[in-house]
Amino acid sequence: MLEINPVWQSGSALQLRRQTLKLSNHDRRQSGTDSDSVDDMMSKHQNRAKARESVAHLQKQFFHLSDEELTMGLANLNADDVPELAPTIRRLKTAADERNSFVTMLADKKYDRELVIALGKSVVLPPSDAGYVREKFIQNLTTKNSRKRARETSLKIQKAYPNLFQLERDWLTTLQDRKASGPMSSGTSLLSFRVLFFGTLIAYQIAKLFLRD
Secondary structure (H helix, E strand, C coil): CCCCCCCCCHHHHHHHHHHHHCCCCHHHHHHHHHHHHHHHHHHHHHHHHHHHHHHHHHHHHCCCCCHHHHHHHHHCCCCCCCHHHHHHHHHHHHHHHCHHHHHHHHHCCCCCHHHHHHHHHHCCCCHHHHHHHHHHHHHCCCCHHHHHHHHHHHHHHHHHCHHHHHHCHHHHHHHCCCCCCCCCCHHHHHHHHHHHHHHHHHHHHHHHHHHHC
C-alpha cells in the first residue's frame, strides 16, 4: 500500500482500503447508476426525435395513408414521451376519426369545396402552415356569393360534424360573420385612390387661395 502515491493514485488507494476493510464499493455502484441515467436520457432523446419524425410524416401524408397505416401510426405515438406534441397528437387522432367526413362533404355540392379542402389542411398541418391556409382562404372571399357560401358551409359543419368544428372553432366562427371578407377589389381600390387624389387636389387649391390673401 505504501507503493501507491495518494496524490496521483487516490482512486487506487481508496479501492485498496475498501478491500482491506471489506467495505462495499459505493463508487462502482454509483458509477453504474450514473451510466443508467445517461442511457435513459439518450433513450428518451431518441424516442422524442422518432416521435417528432412520425408526427411530421402523418401530417404530410395524412390523406394519402390507408386507414390501417394511419391507425397504426397514431397508435405508436405516446403523448407522454413528447408532452410538447400532446395537443398535436390529440388533434390528429380526432381528425383521423373524421377523415371520411371530408370525402362525404366533398361529394356534397351543398358544401363549399374550397372551404372543405382548406379545413382538411388546417386540421392536420403544423400551426404555422395551418395559419397560412386559413388566412389565404379568408383573403379569397372577395365576393358576396363566396362569403355567403363559406358562411353556410361553416354552419353545416358545425351542425353535422361538431368534432371537426371544434378543431377550428375560431376560424369557422369567423366565417359565419357576414362581414368576413377578403382584400378590397381592384375597383374599390381605384375608387379610394381617386377620392384621395381629388380630395388632396381640392385642399391644395383652397390653401393657395388663402395664401394669396
